[in-house]
Amino acid sequence: MSVRFATFNVENFFARPKVFSLPDWADGQPVLDAFAEFNTLIEKPAYAAADKARMVELLVELEIYRSVSGVVHRIRVPDPAWAWLRADRGTFDVDHKDTGIEIVAAGRGSWTGWLELAKAPVNEIATQMTARVITQVGAEVLCVVEVEDRPVLDRFNREMLTGLYAHAMLIDANDPRGIDLGVLAKPGFAIANMRSNVDMPDPKTPSEHLFSRDCAM
Numbered sequence: 001m002s003v004r005f006a007t008f009n010v011e012n013f014f015a016r017p018k019v020f021s022l023p024d025w026a027d028g029q030p031v032l033d034a035f036a037e038f039n040t041l042i043e044k045p046a047y048a049a050a051d052k053a054r055m056v057e058l059l060v061e062l063e064i065y066r067s068v069s070g071v072v073h074r075i076r077v078p079d080p081a082w083a084w085l086r087a088d089r090g091t092f093d094v095d096h097k098d099t100g101i102e103i104v105a106a107g108r109g110s111w112t113g114w115l116e117l118a119k120a121p122v123n124e125i126a127t128q129m130t131a132r133v134i135t136q137v138g139a140e141v142l143c144v145v146e147v148e149d150r151p152v153l154d155r156f157n158r159e160m161l162t163g164l165y166a167h168a169m170l171i172d173a174n175d176p177r178g179i180d181l182g183v184l185a186k187p188g189f190a191i192a193n194m195r196s197n198v199d200m201p202d203p204k205t206p207s208e209h210l211f212s213r214d215c216a217m
Contacts, residue, residue, distance in 0.1 A: 006139035173214035
Protein backbone atom coordinates (compact mmCIF):
# COMPACT_ATOMS: atom_id res chain seq x y z
CA MET A 1 0.00 0.00 0.00
CA SER A 2 1.37 3.40 -0.95
CA VAL A 3 1.23 6.24 1.57
CA ARG A 4 1.16 9.86 0.47
CA PHE A 5 3.02 12.42 2.58
CA ALA A 6 2.67 16.14 1.91
CA THR A 7 3.56 19.53 3.33
CA PHE A 8 1.55 22.72 2.99
CA ASN A 9 2.17 26.30 4.13
CA VAL A 10 -1.29 27.30 5.30
CA GLU A 11 -0.27 30.86 6.26
CA ASN A 12 -2.63 30.76 9.28
CA PHE A 13 -6.13 29.31 9.15
CA PHE A 14 -8.37 31.85 10.84
CA ALA A 15 -6.23 34.73 12.13
CA ARG A 16 -2.97 36.10 10.77
CA PRO A 17 -0.57 38.75 12.12
CA LYS A 18 -1.45 42.05 10.48
CA VAL A 19 2.13 42.64 9.40
CA PHE A 20 1.99 39.49 7.21
CA SER A 21 -0.93 40.88 5.24
CA LEU A 22 0.81 43.95 3.84
CA PRO A 23 1.05 44.21 0.02
CA ASP A 24 4.77 43.49 -0.01
CA TRP A 25 6.85 41.46 2.46
CA ALA A 26 9.46 44.23 2.57
CA ASP A 27 6.80 46.64 3.87
CA GLY A 28 6.48 44.66 7.06
CA GLN A 29 10.16 43.89 7.61
CA PRO A 30 10.84 46.99 9.79
CA VAL A 31 7.98 45.96 12.07
CA LEU A 32 9.30 42.39 12.35
CA ASP A 33 12.82 43.66 12.98
CA ALA A 34 11.60 45.98 15.76
CA PHE A 35 9.49 43.16 17.21
CA ALA A 36 12.45 40.76 17.29
CA GLU A 37 14.89 43.34 18.70
CA PHE A 38 12.52 44.33 21.52
CA ASN A 39 11.89 40.73 22.54
CA THR A 40 15.66 40.19 22.60
CA LEU A 41 16.33 43.31 24.69
CA ILE A 42 13.80 42.42 27.39
CA GLU A 43 15.63 39.14 28.07
CA LYS A 44 18.60 41.02 29.54
CA PRO A 45 19.01 40.45 33.30
CA ALA A 46 19.55 44.20 33.82
CA TYR A 47 18.33 47.09 31.66
CA ALA A 48 20.85 49.89 31.16
CA ALA A 49 19.66 53.42 30.37
CA ALA A 50 20.58 52.85 26.73
CA ASP A 51 18.50 49.65 26.66
CA LYS A 52 15.46 51.49 28.01
CA ALA A 53 15.89 54.32 25.52
CA ARG A 54 16.09 51.82 22.67
CA MET A 55 13.00 49.98 23.93
CA VAL A 56 11.05 53.24 23.82
CA GLU A 57 12.21 53.86 20.24
CA LEU A 58 11.14 50.37 19.20
CA LEU A 59 7.73 50.68 20.82
CA VAL A 60 7.19 54.00 19.05
CA GLU A 61 8.06 52.28 15.77
CA LEU A 62 5.58 49.52 16.58
CA GLU A 63 2.93 52.15 17.36
CA ILE A 64 2.49 50.94 20.92
CA TYR A 65 3.84 54.32 22.03
CA ARG A 66 3.35 57.69 20.34
CA SER A 67 5.79 60.62 20.51
CA VAL A 68 4.23 64.09 20.47
CA SER A 69 6.60 67.06 20.72
CA GLY A 70 9.21 64.79 22.25
CA VAL A 71 6.91 63.38 24.96
CA VAL A 72 6.08 59.69 24.61
CA HIS A 73 2.78 58.19 25.79
CA ARG A 74 1.14 54.79 25.49
CA ILE A 75 -1.41 54.40 22.69
CA ARG A 76 -4.44 52.76 24.30
CA VAL A 77 -6.67 51.20 21.65
CA PRO A 78 -8.64 47.91 21.55
CA ASP A 79 -7.09 46.97 18.21
CA PRO A 80 -3.39 47.90 17.97
CA ALA A 81 -1.65 48.55 14.68
CA TRP A 82 1.04 45.87 14.94
CA ALA A 83 1.51 44.37 18.39
CA TRP A 84 0.38 44.02 21.99
CA LEU A 85 2.71 44.67 24.92
CA ARG A 86 1.75 41.96 27.41
CA ALA A 87 2.65 41.92 31.11
CA ASP A 88 1.65 39.07 33.44
CA ARG A 89 3.72 39.96 36.51
CA GLY A 90 5.44 43.10 37.70
CA THR A 91 5.42 46.52 36.05
CA PHE A 92 7.28 47.33 32.85
CA ASP A 93 6.43 51.01 32.38
CA VAL A 94 4.58 53.94 33.91
CA ASP A 95 2.91 56.60 31.75
CA HIS A 96 3.22 59.97 33.54
CA LYS A 97 0.71 62.61 32.47
CA ASP A 98 3.28 65.40 32.04
CA THR A 99 6.59 63.66 31.36
CA GLY A 100 5.36 60.58 29.51
CA ILE A 101 6.63 57.02 29.55
CA GLU A 102 9.14 55.79 32.10
CA ILE A 103 10.38 52.21 31.89
CA VAL A 104 10.56 51.19 35.54
CA ALA A 105 11.48 47.51 35.13
CA ALA A 106 15.05 46.99 36.26
CA GLY A 107 15.59 43.80 34.27
CA ARG A 108 14.08 40.50 33.24
CA GLY A 109 13.67 39.33 36.80
CA SER A 110 11.43 42.22 37.80
CA TRP A 111 8.57 41.54 35.39
CA THR A 112 7.12 38.87 33.13
CA GLY A 113 5.92 40.01 29.74
CA TRP A 114 6.49 40.05 26.00
CA LEU A 115 5.41 41.50 22.68
CA GLU A 116 2.71 39.65 20.75
CA LEU A 117 1.86 40.41 17.14
CA ALA A 118 -1.67 41.74 16.64
CA LYS A 119 -3.82 39.57 14.39
CA ALA A 120 -6.71 40.09 12.02
CA PRO A 121 -9.16 37.49 10.64
CA VAL A 122 -7.99 35.64 7.54
CA ASN A 123 -10.14 36.04 4.44
CA GLU A 124 -12.74 33.24 4.58
CA ILE A 125 -12.32 32.45 0.89
CA ALA A 126 -8.58 31.92 1.39
CA THR A 127 -9.28 29.44 4.18
CA GLN A 128 -11.80 27.61 1.98
CA MET A 129 -9.27 27.41 -0.87
CA THR A 130 -6.68 25.99 1.53
CA ALA A 131 -9.16 23.32 2.60
CA ARG A 132 -9.97 22.50 -1.02
CA VAL A 133 -6.32 22.02 -1.97
CA ILE A 134 -5.62 19.85 1.08
CA THR A 135 -8.68 17.70 0.31
CA GLN A 136 -7.66 17.26 -3.33
CA VAL A 137 -4.09 16.30 -2.42
CA GLY A 138 -5.50 13.70 -0.04
CA ALA A 139 -2.26 12.93 1.77
CA GLU A 140 -2.48 10.32 4.50
CA VAL A 141 0.03 12.30 6.56
CA LEU A 142 0.18 16.07 6.17
CA CYS A 143 2.65 18.51 7.71
CA VAL A 144 1.27 22.06 7.87
CA VAL A 145 3.37 25.20 8.36
CA GLU A 146 2.38 28.53 9.95
CA VAL A 147 -0.41 27.22 12.15
CA GLU A 148 -1.69 29.37 15.04
CA ASP A 149 -2.07 26.57 17.61
CA ARG A 150 -3.42 23.05 18.05
CA PRO A 151 -7.06 24.02 18.84
CA VAL A 152 -7.12 25.98 15.57
CA LEU A 153 -5.64 23.03 13.68
CA ASP A 154 -8.30 20.75 15.17
CA ARG A 155 -11.04 23.26 14.39
CA PHE A 156 -9.88 23.54 10.76
CA ASN A 157 -9.96 19.76 10.40
CA ARG A 158 -13.47 19.50 11.87
CA GLU A 159 -15.08 22.52 10.22
CA MET A 160 -13.29 22.91 6.90
CA LEU A 161 -12.14 19.35 6.17
CA THR A 162 -15.23 17.67 7.72
CA GLY A 163 -13.01 15.46 9.87
CA LEU A 164 -10.83 14.16 7.03
CA TYR A 165 -8.01 13.51 9.50
CA ALA A 166 -8.32 11.47 12.67
CA HIS A 167 -5.31 12.94 14.45
CA ALA A 168 -3.96 16.47 14.83
CA MET A 169 -0.84 17.42 16.73
CA LEU A 170 1.22 20.58 17.20
CA ILE A 171 4.07 21.51 19.53
CA ASP A 172 4.85 25.13 20.32
CA ALA A 173 8.09 26.06 18.59
CA ASN A 174 10.74 28.76 18.45
CA ASP A 175 9.00 31.29 16.25
CA PRO A 176 8.09 34.29 18.45
CA ARG A 177 5.29 35.23 16.04
CA GLY A 178 3.21 32.26 17.15
CA ILE A 179 3.28 30.29 13.90
CA ASP A 180 4.23 26.66 14.30
CA LEU A 181 4.33 23.28 12.59
CA GLY A 182 1.50 20.79 12.84
CA VAL A 183 0.85 17.23 11.70
CA LEU A 184 -2.44 15.72 10.51
CA ALA A 185 -2.91 11.99 9.98
CA LYS A 186 -5.81 9.99 8.54
CA PRO A 187 -7.45 7.02 10.30
CA GLY A 188 -5.06 4.09 10.45
CA PHE A 189 -2.02 6.36 10.71
CA ALA A 190 -1.90 7.20 14.40
CA ILE A 191 0.66 9.74 15.58
CA ALA A 192 2.40 7.39 17.99
CA ASN A 193 5.29 9.76 18.66
CA MET A 194 6.15 13.35 17.74
CA ARG A 195 9.59 14.58 18.75
CA SER A 196 10.43 18.26 18.93
CA ASN A 197 13.83 19.57 17.84
CA VAL A 198 13.43 23.17 18.98
CA ASP A 199 16.64 23.06 21.05
CA MET A 200 18.87 21.55 18.38
CA PRO A 201 21.91 23.87 18.04
CA ASP A 202 23.07 25.26 14.73
CA PRO A 203 26.36 23.47 13.85
CA LYS A 204 27.76 26.75 12.49
CA THR A 205 26.61 28.85 15.46
CA PRO A 206 26.08 26.55 18.46
CA SER A 207 24.64 29.37 20.58
CA GLU A 208 21.69 29.66 18.18
CA HIS A 209 18.89 27.25 17.27
CA LEU A 210 19.14 25.35 13.99
CA PHE A 211 15.40 25.61 13.26
CA SER A 212 13.60 28.94 13.32
CA ARG A 213 10.38 27.04 14.10
CA ASP A 214 10.91 23.31 14.63
CA CYS A 215 11.50 20.05 12.81
CA ALA A 216 8.78 17.57 13.70
CA MET A 217 9.93 13.94 13.63
